[in-house]
Amino acid sequence: MASLSFFIPALGKEPESIEDKIQLAEELKATDFNRFNELLKQVEDSSVNLTAEQHEQFRFLDAYRLAYSGSQTQAVANLTELVKVAKSEKVQFKSLSVLLNILIISRDYSEVFQYLEQYDQMQKNITDKDLRQHALGILALVFNQTSQFDIGYFYANKLSSDAVDGKYACFGMQFKLESLHRLKKYDEFDQEFDAGVATCEAAKQPIYSKIIQSYRVERLLEVDPNQAISLLNSLYQDVEQTSYNVLITLYKTLYSIAYLRNEQLDVAKEYGLSATKNIKEDDINYAILLLYSTLYEIEKANGNFEKALTYHEVLVSKQKAYDDEKAAGLLAYNIAKANVEVKNQRIALLDKDNELLSLQKDLYEKEARQNRLLVLILGAILLLATVLAYRGLTGRSRFKKIAEYDQLTGISNRYHFNNQAKIALDYCETNAKPVALILFDLDYFKDINDTHGHAVGDWALRAVVKTCRNFMRNNDVFGRIGGEEFAVVLPGCQTDKAVLLAEICRDAIAGIDTTESGKHFSLSASFGVSGSDNSGYQLKQLLADADSAMYSAKAAGRNQVATFSE
Ligand SMILES: Nc1nc2c(ncn2[C@@H]2O[C@H](COP(=O)(O)OP(=O)(O)OP(=O)(O)O)[C@@H](O)[C@H]2O)c(=O)[nH]1
Incomplete structure (x- = not known):
């Protein structure tokens, strides 16, 4: 009763002073948008009477209104300006928070990161608990989303210690468990898991609670798919009730993986295809990448290589956009x-x-x-x-x-390739990830030079690089290591996936329309693939084995892919 009557005057009585109107608008902005709008209009009407400080607060609220009523571009412009010029540190900070929210939603990470250093410095001086916790949440989210889980963990941990309960405590736990899961720090993950779920349930944040539980499902998939399915069954109804598409896609994908691991390919495919229904063409997130990699695996296991290739292509292009x-x-x-x-x-x-x-x-x-x-x-x-x-x-x-790039094609020269490849190989070895290497060499390239001239040969080299680049992820190390010889190191990639990628590149090179060069001729290349499973993590060995496979491809008639096997 007491708490009810506490609210009555605030709802019923019209605030009279401008100061009170601004104050109430600030309080209601996230919960009662119509009322917030109304109050803001009243403040705007009396804008001539505003003090400089009130005017600044009004400008922030107005930008907020624009942001949440669909005028994103104008909101971004106004907020950017406020971040630069606001006298009040609080207004500056709040503007930056809303600006970052918008930029994260539109996945504009190059902008987000420009502000992050400043944002981190500012949050240290903010005494308002809600604002500070919101900032820690944003920092943890951004670093986790860009796979820098160590830093993500740092901020998530800060947030968890700062917020005991409520939504920010839940966000802190979710980000913390996400980074622990991705960093494979399972001991700490297991210690925190129950508290994470309980905090989010208590804070009435079912989406976050189900995200946390998806990490446990992911782990179970590796060891016991049946148990993963049981856990999914116990969670799925609540997941559907959230109506949150990203979460639903994730859970259907997890089902699909579980059935794939159980070799129930039909059911796995059904879940996978149903998960694709909620996806829009330019959506990219972790769940979607996982989904396409699963659909690719399913079709490969079905022996349906053409479909597998199509899914692989979608995966490669989405992964590339994500990494970019x-x-x-x-x-x-x-x-x-x-x-x-x-x-x-x-x-x-x-x-x-x-x-x-x-x-x-x-x-x-x-x-x-x-x-x-x-x-x-x-x-x-x-x-x-x-x-x-x-x-x-x-x-x-x-x-x-x-210093590092080949003048003709723009990709790494041999020297830079060697350095980058070694870094990638070290990383994979330390983190027990697979790695593969593709080596390829253009076929009868001397004849192309001899028949059509060196300039046409140069054109062909550029065209080949341009074509193959489309299929590479951002982490792949692509270099020109000889005149018409190229190599790609693919971190985290199993040999069979590298073979598929080599096939895609081979096919694409053979399909290059050479008439653009002013001459008409056919282009092809022979490929050799090696992987850490057979060749280990030394660049020299991987190159030697890929070279020996490539030699077999040349000997077998060229324009084909060969894999090194012991
Ligand atoms: N246009 C052009 N040609 C180059 C460049 N670098 C190397 N080459 C030429 O690439 C050709 C390589 O020829 P070979 O090693 O005999 O190999 P190939 O003719 O491709 O025959 P196979 O590899 O056996 O299929 C030589 O004619 C080189 O002059 C370059 O930067 N531009």
Whole structure:
């Protein structure tokens, strides 16, 4: 009773002062949008009387209104401006929170990461508990979504310690369990699991509770598919009731994997196909990637290779788009960090410069000149880094091309390929992940040069790279390691998947329309595939084995794929 009467005046009585109207609008913005809108209109009508501080608060609420009534572009513009110019740190922070929300939903990670460093610094000074916890949640979410689970865990853990119960405690537990699951830290995962589910149930967050439980299903799939199915059965009705498509797709996919592991291919396929129904063409998320990889496995097990190839193609293109989004984001983040570092170095150098000048002017004049030169150079680097940040990936690759990329085709040269490949192989070995290597060499390339000239040969090399690149994920290391010889290292990829990818590339090369070059000729390549299962993790061995397989492909008539086997 007491709590009911507590609310009555707030609902019934019209706030009179502008200050109260702004206050109430702020409180109602997430729960009663119509009332919020009405109050905002009243504030707007009396906008001439607003103090500077109130005007700033109004601008934030107005941007919020735009964001949640569909005018995203205008909202982003207004919020970006407020983040830059707001005098109140709180308004600045709230604007950045809403801005990040919008950018995350539209998966614009290159923008998200530009702000993350600033956001992290700001949240440390925020005393409002809700705002701070919201920020920790965003930070954990972004790092988990970009597969940086160590950092995601750091923020999720902070959030869990900060929020004892309620929705933020639940979000904290979900992000924490997600990172523990993906990092395979199962001991801690098992310790926290029950508390995670209970916190989310108590906070009435069924979606988050079911996400947490999906991690346990995923683990069971590896060891006991039947038990995974039982667990899915006990959860699925509640999952459907959430009507949340991403979750439903995930659960149907988990069913599909469980039946695939049980070798019940028909049921597995039924679940997989039903999961595809909720997906829109440009949707990309973890569940969707898992789904297409499962459908590919099912069709492969069915011996239906054409369908398997189609699913694999969808998987590769979605995976590439997914990785590209993340890569663009991480690049922006690193450049933003590098900018801060260059700035700090510049300040340190300037300080030193002044000190030296005042102490021993004559003696150090020469050195000071050098320092100034360094400052100029750093300034130029800063400028360049900023320009590159705006130009994104293309700008960056142009910059790096000088040392690491092949001038003709734009992919890694042999030197860079070797370095990158070794990093990837080390990573896979340390994390017990499979890795495969594809080597390919164009067929009768000398004849193409001899018959049509070197320029046409060059065109063919570029066309081949352009074609094959379409099928590669962002993590794959693709390099030109000889005149007409190329290699691809595929981290996390089993040999059979690499063979399929090699097939796709072979087919695509054979299908290149060469008339664009001004001549008409046929192009093909021979492929050799090796994998860590047979060749281990040493680049030298993987290359030697792929080379021996490629030699067999050449000997068997060219334009084909051969796999190395012991
Ligand atoms: N246009 C062009 N040709 C190149 C380049 N680098 C190497 N080549 C040529 O690639 C050809 C390679 O010929 P070979 O090694 O005999 O092999 P192939 O004719 O492809 O025959 P197989 O590999 O046995 O099918 C040589 O003619 C090289 O001059 C380049 O950058 N541009």
